[in-house]
């Protein structure tokens with residue numbers, strides 16, 4: 351009983367202090383708007399720079415990701431089980447998982463800044479599109495900002511299901527039986543390499559990355575990437591590939607600077 355009273359007293363006291371503190375600060379400043387976070391928490395306002403660090407800038411990172419060692423023989427996809435898929439392609443289709451192009455160039459590598467980005471970066475209004483075309487995901491590897499809408503489309507005259515195996519975000523498994531169907535989804539939290547699979551066509555596989563900022567890219571057919579609009583700073587940049595692993599490097603970019611940053615991943 352005695353400890354209960356003591357706890358109740360403490361609660362009332364802290365409530366009183368919290369309410370009183372806020373009101374007093376606002377009155378002392380002689381203005382209408384609520385106090386800032388720094389004022390509420392008592393942080394030293396003088397230590398905050400006059401202008402907040404810019405969230406975008408004029409630095410650029412360009413580079414190429416290549417594979418060292420012997421590239422594995424590619425796998426031909428067998429689409430015979432579904433004539434719609436088979437007829438959608440006039441040539442043989444190779445699996446993207448271990449596709450290596452001329453001179454070891456690696457496509458489908460997700461390159462992003464994993465450390466050093468500051469400030470908040472609101473999600474763009476335009477959605478990211480994950481399309482199903484010829485029983486393949488387009489794109490095979492993609493990035494989106496946290497909170498950005500993702501529009502999942504079926505462009506095939508066959509049934510697909512989209513089995514999203516997110517772990518940090520909410521997983522889902524939806525059926526899109528009709529050509530032209532669209533489903534919108536939003537991923538709120540940063541998460542790496544979320545697998546998207548179709549259980550009807552087991553070769554269908556995509557990976558989506560949810561990032562807190564816009565500084566990411568996916569390598570093209572020639573293994574190259576560009577990340578632009580970077581504020582001056584020192585960053586950790588990571589390159590991720592579904593089969594050949596990942597590598598990270600530190601880089602410092604100045605205002606207006608265009609820096610080259612290449613990655614080499616190893617064939618196991």
Ligand SMILES: [Cu+2]
Nearest residue numbers: 510548550551
């Ligand atoms: Cu499918």
